[in-house]
Amino acid sequence: MAGSNELLMARVQQGDRDAFRTLYAEWRAPLFHFLLRRTGSRELAEECYQDTWARVWKSAHTYDPRRAFKSWLFTIAANVGHDAKRPVVADFRLETTTNSDRVEAKNTLVVALHMLEGRDRAMMLLSIEGFKPAEIAEAFGVSPNSVRVRLSRARSQLREQLLAR
Amino acid sequence: MDPSDVDNLDELLKGLKGDPPPLDMGFLDEPQDAPEEAAPQSNVVELSQWRRRMWAMGGLLAAAGALFAIWPADSVQPGDGSLRVRGDATDGPVGVELRLMVRHNDNLERLTKGAAVSTGDRVYFRIQADRPTTVHVWADQDGDHTPIGQLHARPEATEVTGASGGAVGWAFDTRTSVTFFASSAGPETCPPDACDRWTVDVQ
Numbered sequence: 001m002a003g004s005n006e007l008l009m010a011r012v013q014q015g016d017r018d019a020f021r022t023l024y025a026e027w028r029a030p031l032f033h034f035l036l037r038r039t040g041s042r043e044l045a046e047e048c049y050q051d052t053w054a055r056v057w058k059s060a061h062t063y064d065p066r067r068a069f070k071s072w073l074f075t076i077a078a079n080v081g082h083d084a085k086r087p088v089v090a091d092f093r094l095e096t097t098t099n100s101d102r103v104e105a106k107n108t109l110v111v112a113l114h115m116l117e118g119r120d121r122a123m124m125l126l127s128i129e130g131f132k133p134a135e136i137a138e139a140f141g142v143s144p145n146s147v148r149v150r151l152s153r154a155r156s157q158l159r160e161q162l163l164a165r
Numbered sequence: 166m167d168p169s170d171v172d173n174l175d176e177l178l179k180g181l182k183g184d185p186p187p188l189d190m191g192f193l194d195e196p197q198d199a200p201e202e203a204a205p206q207s208n209v210v211e212l213s214q215w216r217r218r219m220w221a222m223g224g225l226l227a228a229a230g231a232l233f234a235i236w237p238a239d240s241v242q243p244g245d246g247s248l249r250v251r252g253d254a255t256d257g258p259v260g261v262e263l264r265l266m267v268r269h270n271d272n273l274e275r276l277t278k279g280a281a282v283s284t285g286d287r288v289y290f291r292i293q294a295d296r297p298t299t300v301h302v303w304a305d306q307d308g309d310h311t312p313i314g315q316l317h318a319r320p321e322a323t324e325v326t327g328a329s330g331g332a333v334g335w336a337f338d339t340r341t342s343v344t345f346f347a348s349s350a351g352p353e354t355c356p357p358d359a360c361d362r363w364t365v366d367v368q
Binding site: 013015017020021024028029031032033036037042045046049050053054057058059060061109110111113118124125128155158159162 | 174175177178179181182183184185186188189190192193195197198199200266268273289321
């Protein structure tokens with residue numbers, strides 16, 4: 001049975017702007033956090049964020065109501081901006097905090113994350129968003145096994161990078 | 166970084182957040198894309214004929230291209246009777262681009278050429294090459310050469326991870342001037358067409 005997001009998306013397919021705004025209000029923060037981690041750049045994340053939501057509206061007809069809205073949304077977000085071929089630089093400003101150790105750890109994490117190959121990074125970020133290997137495989141057009149291998153490799157590379165600092 | 170933090174990788178990553186920007190919803194005033202409709206049968210036949218013609222033309226072009234590629238590069242063939250490959254992409258120096266990111270206070274920013282950094286700052290390296298190749302990265306400070314690492318560079322930007330060389334960044338402890346090099350021509354060799362360099366003044 002379709003959930004509320006899927007029903008809202010079905011209304012968006014009919015051109016319902018209020019349904020779009022409701023979906024946007026619910027998913028704006030998780031989507032932006034994902035894009036921020038994926039791009040490592042606030043400026044680039046903002047561009048991808050705008051582009052993702054525009055595609056949700058413009059390409060609503062490509063959504064299959066049998067599919068979870070979240071999967072469709074994050075698949076767009078995982079692929080948007082890939083054609084831009086712009087360098088990714090970890091330059092987004094971190095949350096303000098008085099704990100300098102925490103800031104240091106986050107800076108280290110951002111740099112280490114961006115030493116991963118782009119697709120590995122996107123897959124890992126989808127994985128921590130709760131996506132199963134089969135769902136990630138569908139988003140990237142590869143086999144679930146390939147996703148598991150990449151996830152395992154990405155995690156171990158990231159750990160190595162973090163422990164080396 | 167504390168190993169216990171690294172064990173909790175997912176939580177660390179989830180901690181990377183920021184406030185979403187306001188969305189420009191101007192696109193809501195634009196019409197949504199319409200689903201593509203199936204082409205009429207007559208068009209399908211025409212398309213399939215067109216595709217066959219294109220395949221045939223593609224085959225001819227590919228054959229011509231292959232003939233061109235193996236055609237002797239000069240009017241006289243090499244003495245050993247072998248054929249040269251014209252325009253071999255592996256010939257010649259491989260252009261390299263070196264970029265630096267600087268961590269200043271709590272922020273990571275791209276460093277612009279000529280910009281100064283402060284003591285306590287740290288830089289990280291990103292490399293791009295015209296085509297896949299091995300690139301050596303090193304630093305020169307007061308005549309001392311310090312290898313930073315070597316990596317397999319690609320046309321896509323690659324971070325220097327220190328996989329071979331140990332270092333991933335460079336911390337500035339004193340006021341000085343350091344020049345960083347990235348070269349596809351070998352360690353401590355910096356020809357202009359295969360090497361990029363940055364001089365960083367520390368203030």
